[in-house]
Amino acid sequence: MNWPAASFDWNQARAFLATAEHGSLSAAARALGQTQPTVGRQVTALEDELGVALFDRAGRGLILTDPGRELLIHMREMGAAAERAALTATGQSQTLRGTVSITASDVSSANLLPRVIADLGRKTPEIDIEVIAANDLRDLSRREADIAIRHVRPEDPNLTARLLGEGTGRFYAAPAYIDRRGRPETRADLSRHDFVGFLDSDEMCAFLAQRDIQITAQNIRYRTDSGLVLWELVRAGLGIGIMSDDTGRTTPDVDLILPNEPVFAFPIWLVTHRELHSSRRIRTVFDHLADALTAHIKRTYTRTGT
Numbered sequence: 001m002n003w004p005a006a007s008f009d010w011n012q013a014r015a016f017l018a019t020a021e022h023g024s025l026s027a028a029a030r031a032l033g034q035t036q037p038t039v040g041r042q043v044t045a046l047e048d049e050l051g052v053a054l055f056d057r058a059g060r061g062l063i064l065t066d067p068g069r070e071l072l073i074h075m076r077e078m079g080a081a082a083e084r085a086a087l088t089a090t091g092q093s094q095t096l097r098g099t100v101s102i103t104a105s106d107v108s109s110a111n112l113l114p115r116v117i118a119d120l121g122r123k124t125p126e127i128d129i130e131v132i133a134a135n136d137l138r139d140l141s142r143r144e145a146d147i148a149i150r151h152v153r154p155e156d157p158n159l160t161a162r163l164l165g166e167g168t169g170r171f172y173a174a175p176a177y178i179d180r181r182g183r184p185e186t187r188a189d190l191s192r193h194d195f196v197g198f199l200d201s202d203e204m205c206a207f208l209a210q211r212d213i214q215i216t217a218q219n220i221r222y223r224t225d226s227g228l229v230l231w232e233l234v235r236a237g238l239g240i241g242i243m244s245d246d247t248g249r250t251t252p253d254v255d256l257i258l259p260n261e262p263v264f265a266f267p268i269w270l271v272t273h274r275e276l277h278s279s280r281r282i283r284t285v286f287d288h289l290a291d292a293l294t295a296h297i298k299r300t301y302t303r304t305g306t
Helices: 010-022 025-032 036-050 066-091 106-111 113-123 175-181 188-192 201-209 227-235 280-303
Strands: 055-058 061-064 098-104 127-133 147-150 159-173 195-198 220-224 241-244 255-257 264-273
Touching: 010 025, 010 036, 010 066, 025 036, 061 066, 098 113, 098 280, 106 113, 106 127, 106 227, 113 127, 113 280, 127 280, 147 280, 159 175, 159 280, 195 201, 195 227, 195 241, 201 220, 220 227, 227 241, 264 280
Parallel strands: 098 127, 098 147, 195 220
Antiparallel strands: 055 061, 147 264, 159 241, 159 255, 159 264
């Protein structure tokens, strides 16, 4: 290797890469956990070192110059290599002390994980836990989380996943809504009711249509990107919502709708990067989650008659 030619500051390169991918210094600073002036100085220092302008300003954003676009190709390769090196190094760690991040839906993060983590904390107090409550799929390969609880099987061959079981969901509504609009008795009745759903109404309509339940986007009058907010809107009597039975059956101020209709089943996967699974700390948390969630699934969903 030509070491003098390869001599540069990785922090500058990382600042450039984050700025190029996020489109502004402020967004890059948030992604890196740094201040905007710090990121700006690092990018400027890299430009001075290379003797070229890497960005043109466009309003509040930044646009890559031709040299910037060429450099980005190589920096992405370096960033991917750095991520792989970090994963390998973490995977070799045999100490328990440290942090493990877990990502799950906001509903699971709030209603399920606290009890599981409390039990883990009593057994292994050396491990700190970060909970990332997110309804989108975080990229484990890029260390956006160490462990994920998902309802879809991962396709990335670099991930290792364990199917823990199957959960179920049903229609629920608050007594206030039922008193005002009546209780639906059949699937056909649902077309005359208001619903609470997520932001993509068409996706929800297609999901229900596959199950011979015909509603339109006009039925979904209240929408949110949060499962927790969705549930509170249902509890407030604004409409019918779909919720997992472990939450729905334990919420006293909602009623089960169409109890004799088939349930909505969904798989529950526990996922981590295969490099991280060899880390004693991450393996300990992974195994604890697997045992606790499997027991929860058997206890909760068996009781609901599924």
